[in-house]
Amino acid sequence: MDETNNQIDSVDNNGDNVNDNNDIEEGSDDEDDGYYLLDKINFQYLKQNDVSMTVVNVDLNCDGHGGESYFNSIDWKVDGDCIANNRHIKRLSIEFSGRCLGRHCGEKYILGEQGHNLPTRQQLHDFFSCIYRNCSINTITLQSIFIADEFAGGLLEGLAGHLSLERLQIEYGRLRGVVCSALGHEKSKLKDLCLPNCEIHDEGLVALCNGLVGNSTLKKLCLSGNDTITSVGWRALSTVLQHPNCKLVALDLNNNGINEDSANTLNSALCGLSSLKILDLGWRQCACQTLFNQLSLSSIENLNLESNLINDSELVALASINTLKSLGLKGVRRSTTPAGWSSFFVSLQRNGIQLVKLDISLTSIGDVGLAALGQLLNTMSTLRTLTMINIFTGHSFDNLTPHGWQTFFTSLQETNSNLVNLFLGSNKIDNHGMELLMRRLVSNMISLKHLSLRYNDLVSPTGWQALTGYLQSPNFALETLDLEGNNINDDIVTAFTSALVHNKTLEQIHLYQEVDSDSDYDADVDNELITERGWEAMSTLLCNKSSILDTYNSNHTLHKVGDNHEEMNLPDDLVSYLELNENEDKAEVARQKILQTHFSTEDNESSNMQEFLHMELEVMPTAIAWIGRTTQTGWSGTCASGLSLSLTYNLMRRVPDLLDLTAQMKSSAGKRKHDVHLV
Numbered sequence: 001m002d003e004t005n006n007q008i009d010s011v012d013n014n015g016d017n018v019n020d021n022n023d024i025e026e027g028s029d030d031e032d033d034g035y036y037l038l039d040k041i042n043f044q045y046l047k048q049n050d051v052s053m054t055v056v057n058v059d060l061n062c063d064g065h066g067g068e069s070y071f072n073s074i075d076w077k078v079d080g081d082c083i084a085n086n087r088h089i090k091r092l093s094i095e096f097s098g099r100c101l102g103r104h105c106g107e108k109y110i111l112g113e114q115g116h117n118l119p120t121r122q123q124l125h126d127f128f129s130c131i132y133r134n135c136s137i138n139t140i141t142l143q144s145i146f147i148a149d150e151f152a153g154g155l156l157e158g159l160a161g162h163l164s165l166e167r168l169q170i171e172y173g174r175l176r177g178v179v180c181s182a183l184g185h186e187k188s189k190l191k192d193l194c195l196p197n198c199e200i201h202d203e204g205l206v207a208l209c210n211g212l213v214g215n216s217t218l219k220k221l222c223l224s225g226n227d228t229i230t231s232v233g234w235r236a237l238s239t240v241l242q243h244p245n246c247k248l249v250a251l252d253l254n255n256n257g258i259n260e261d262s263a264n265t266l267n268s269a270l271c272g273l274s275s276l277k278i279l280d281l282g283w284r285q286c287a288c289q290t291l292f293n294q295l296s297l298s299s300i301e302n303l304n305l306e307s308n309l310i311n312d313s314e315l316v317a318l319a320s321i322n323t324l325k326s327l328g329l330k331g332v333r334r335s336t337t338p339a340g341w342s343s344f345f346v347s348l349q350r351n352g353i354q355l356v357k358l359d360i361s362l363t364s365i366g367d368v369g370l371a372a373l374g375q376l377l378n379t380m381s382t383l384r385t386l387t388m389i390n391i392f393t394g395h396s397f398d399n400l401t402p403h404g405w406q407t408f409f410t411s412l413q414e415t416n417s418n419l420v421n422l423f424l425g426s427n428k429i430d431n432h433g434m435e436l437l438m439r440r441l442v443s444n445m446i447s448l449k450h451l452s453l454r455y456n457d458l459v460s461p462t463g464w465q466a467l468t469g470y471l472q473s474p475n476f477a478l479e480t481l482d483l484e485g486n487n488i489n490d491d492i493v494t495a496f497t498s499a500l501v502h503n504k505t506l507e508q509i510h511l512y513q514e515v516d517s518d519s520d521y522d523a524d525v526d527n528e529l530i531t532e533r534g535w536e537a538m539s540t541l542l543c544n545k546s547s548i549l550d551t552y553n554s555n556h557t558l559h560k561v562g563d564n565h566e567e568m569n570l571p572d573d574l575v576s577y578l579e580l581n582e583n584e585d586k587a588e589v590a591r592q593k594i595l596q597t598h599f600s601t602e603d604n605e606s607s608n609m610q611e612f613l614h615m616e617l618e619v620m621p622t623a624i625a626w627i628g629r630t631t632q633t634g635w636s637g638t639c640a641s642g643l644s645l646s647l648t649y650n651l652m653r654r655v656p657d658l659l660d661l662t663a664q665m666k667s668s669a670g671k672r673k674h675d676v677h678l679v
Contacts, residue, residue: 039070046082055091058127060109060145061098062117071119076126084133091139092131108144108172112151121151132158139167146174153181160188167192169222174199180208189217196252197225205233212240220250224280227257234262238269250278254304258285267291271298282306282328292317299323306359307331312340319347326357330387338366345372354382361389361423367404374411381416389452390426402430402458409436418447425454425482431463438466446475452482454510464492471499471506480508484562488513493534497541500555508560512568535571542577543593551597556581556589 035055036042045053062072083089096109098117112121119127131137140159147156147170159168160183168183168190175183175198183193188211200208200223212218223229223237240246251270258266263286270279271294279295282304292314295303301323310318310332318327341363348355365373370391377383391400405428429437434456441448453459464486470476488511500506513529542558544550559581562568570578583589 040073043070043074043079043082046086047079049082049086049088051088053086053088055093056089057093057095060094060096060119060124062119071123071127072117076123076130080126080130083130086134087136089134089137091141092137093141093143094145095143096145108146108174110146110148110152110174111142111155112149124155128155128158132162135164137162138164139169140165141169141171142173143169143171146172148174148176156183160190161186163189166190167194169194170198172197175204176201180204181211183208183211186211188215191217192220193218194220194222194252195226196222199228200226200233201228202230202233202236205229206236209236209240213243214245215240216245216247218248220252220278221248222252223256224252224254225256227255229256229262231262231265234258234265238266241269241273246273247275248273249275250302251276252278252280253285254280254306255283256285260286260288262286263288263291267294271295274299276300278302280304282308284308289314289317293320296320296322302326304328305332309335311335312337312343315340315344316347319344319351319353322351322353324353325355325382327355328359329363330359331362332360333362333364333392336364338364338368341365341369342372345369345376349376349379354380356382357385358383359385359387360391361387363391364400365391366400367407370400370404370408371411374408377412377417379416381418383417383419385421386419387421387423388427389423400428402428402433405429405433406436409433409440412437412440413443417445419445420447421450422448423450423452425452425456427456428458429453429456430458431460431466434459434463435466438470442470442473442475444475446477449478450480451478453486454482455485457486459486461487461489461492464488465495468495468499471496471503476503477505479505480510481506482508482510484510484512486513487529489529490531490534490537493530494537497537500541500558501553503555504557506558509558510560510562512562512564532571535574539571539574539577542574542581543597545597548594548598551594552590554590554593556586556593 035057036045036053038046038056038058042053042056046056058071060071098109109118112124114121131140147153159165166189169192173195175195180200183195198204205223205226241248241251253266258281267288267290270276270291277299279300279302284307286309298321300321303318303321303324303326305318306328307330310329312335315332315336318324341360342365360373377386424437434453441451464483493511496509511530538561541555544554559578561570561574561578565575565578577593580589580592
């Protein structure tokens with residue numbers, strides 16, 4: 001399993017955003033309130049100018065089936081003002097989900113193509129005219145649509161000249177010369193133009209660049225996945241980059257098949273662009289030592305070289321770029337040696353480079369390189385994200401041993417590192433190494449929020465016991481902990497739950513155990529190491545039913561134990577507790593657990609209703625309000641508001657004197673105070 005694509009879903013952004021320039025941030029300025037597919041109901045909301053309609057998806061499918069075909073029923077000349085005059089739409093996505101008759105499976109719809117169940121050109125013209133007149137949309141995405149002829153180019157020209165549009169993304173667009181020329185509109189206000197996998201040939205790139213020469217508004221340009229471009233096209237791009245008005249901050253040329261000739265064409269242009277901060281040259285391209293030496297004179301901060309064929313001398317040359325804050329070297333291994341990696345880390349330390357983010361997953365650094373990295377971290381206090389997934393040498397693990405990891409973790413004992421994200425999945429860490437790592441984390445790494453140790457199968461259940469001390473440490477501040485694919489059994493889960501009783505930071509602990517198809521276990525049984533006993537301990541952690549006070553003091557923070565709870569076959573009650581804990585109002589979570597656990601029984605006579613019967617009358621109104629408070633958050637499969645009303649009714653029925661003011665005054669003197677904690 002390739003774990004590099006399976007890091008923890010929710011990762012803190014601290015340290016990941018290495019550039020403060022808001023012009024290169026993707027998407028709109030504000031958080032989106034919702035995502036709406038244009039159907040009959042949502043179309044009415046649009047016509048009402050509903051404030052929640054900030055992200056709208058329009059499907060051009062006209063096949064007459066389902067909500068996806070609603071486009072065909074709208075007369076955009078008559079009702080188009082719902083988009084044209086709308087002031088709340090920020091992001092608009094346009095796609096085609098149907099099938100074109102007579103086309104092979106997988107072939108995409110061509111914008112403006114005529115045929116059965118396809119939008120007419122007049123419909124498209126009217127629809128895009130509505131968009132041109134809108135003044136609030138700042139992001140438009142076209143996906144699953146080929147854009148190839150003059151008609152489509154005319155539609156894009158209107159978008160490129162849009163007054164409020166800042167980001168235009170076309171995915172898999174098959175862009176040709178006439179279309180690319182339209183994107184270089186002279187009145188364009190675009191800050192972000194993203195054209196990945198659009199089959200842009202030299203002709204298309206030359207046409208695009210002719211329109212971009214002298215442009216000063218564009219800050220981000222993505223051309224990734226267009227691997228048919230040759231040095232002819234890159235020469236045209238170099239002309240754009242070398243123009244004094246060019247203000248590009250981010251350039252994505254990932255997976256473009258750039259060879260040595262093309263690289264030489266781009267080198268001087270890239271290095272001479274003083275505004276450039278982010279550069280992506282990843283995926284088996286020519287990133288040569290000459291370029292790295294020249295980049296040392298630039299202001300580049302974020303450089304991605306994933307899966308490139310870099311040798312030892314080129315690796316060391318990278319260490320001369322002293323402005324770097326983020327460096328992606330995932331999969332750079334074929335031409336590098338452990339000695340080269342050691343020299344690279346030593347050079348980084350000698351040059352005083354202060355990285356914020358470093359990814360060296362799938363590399364061959366060996367014990368020698370790992371030891372040098374440990375020494376580097378002792379002087380690099382700026383590093384926030386370190387990703388070291390599946391570290392090996394060549395096709396074996398021979399040059400990276402458990403002893404190497406032990407040396408590395410030992411060297412971290414005195415480091416001043418303030419890591420926020422640490423990913424160490426799929427490595428040869430053993431019990432001793434895990435003990436040393438935990439000792440380091442317990443000592444003073446209070447900054448760590450996200451830790452991945454998945455698929456370290458050399459660590460035995462005994463080794464995982466070292467983690468329990470960290471879970472109880474005063475320095476423990478983790479929000480996500482990934483232990484997927486390890487030797488975690490019921491005993492370890494029970495130990496973890498005991499350590500997490502009072503924890504209020506950990507939101508996710510990934511415990512999924514993948515079944516080995518070659519093992520003696522039943523192939524249909526997942527998580528064979530964690531049985532009902534382990535999940536029962538987890539349920540008790542989240543909702544201790546021993547008493548009302550124990551339920552109140554249960555863990556109300558943890559809400560995820562794996563990526564797919566259904567696939568893990570978790571008990572229903574545990575799933576309910578996890579879902580309830582997703583509510584950010586933890587006081588309400590505790591209240592719901594108390595009501596459901598201690599006051600919701602089929603026989604109300606045997607419930608804890610009597611707990612309320614001996615309260616002083618002065619306290620009773622608060623208790624009634626606490627019981628009857630309505631909420632949208634309830635137990636899985638139950639109606640929270642219905643339970644509150646039911647309990648309030650039963651309390652009134654059990655204590656009718658509450659409604660008799662005379663009886664209340666006569667009995668108030670003899671009532672004692674009650675010690676139930678009201679949340």
